Amino acid sequence: MANVVERPWGWFETLGAGEGYLVKRLCIRAGQRISLQRHHHRSEHWVVVAGTGSLLCATQTIGAEVGTALLIPCGALHRATAGEHDLLIVEVQRGELLSEDDIERIADDYQRVSERAQGKC
Known part of the structure; x- marks a missing residue:
């Protein structure tokens, strides 16, 4: 895989970009999760293509399985966790x-x- 960026939870790669959009593939390793985070300048749309786990957006947690889709509005807290x-x-x-x-x-x-997030800014 070209353009792979390793992270403690797994990896991501950029698949393509254009005016106002960017497409990535993320692999969250079994039992790991990304940070609880938010973005101030973008929204995200996640589609699960393999594996299982859970997806959190704002106060709602849903099960993640192949085909699960989640829209994450700009500013919403979110996290993905692998099973x-x-x-x-x-x-x-x-x-x-x-x-x-x-x-x-x-x-x-x-x-x-x-x-x-720690109140230092």
């Missing part, structure tokens, strides 16, 4: 800033909480 097997998600980002710099981490298993 017993790797969870593979295709993510479509839409917005004015499509960058890793637009991640505000509220809670994280790997101690990567944003300064803004």
Whole structure:
């Protein structure tokens, strides 16, 4: 795979981009989860393409299985958690800033909480 970015929870790769959108594939390793986060400049649409787990958006948690789709509005807290097997998600980002710099981490298993979330900004 080209363009793979390793993370403590698994990896992601960028599949394509255009005016106002970016498409990624995320692999969350079995038993791992991404940070509880939000974005101030983009929305996301997740589609589960392999594996199982759970998806959180705002106050709602839904089961993740092949075909599950979730719309994450700009500013909404969200997190994906893998179950017993790797969870593979295709993510479509839409917005004015499509960058890793637009991640505000509220809670994280790997101690990567944003300064803004800690009240330092």
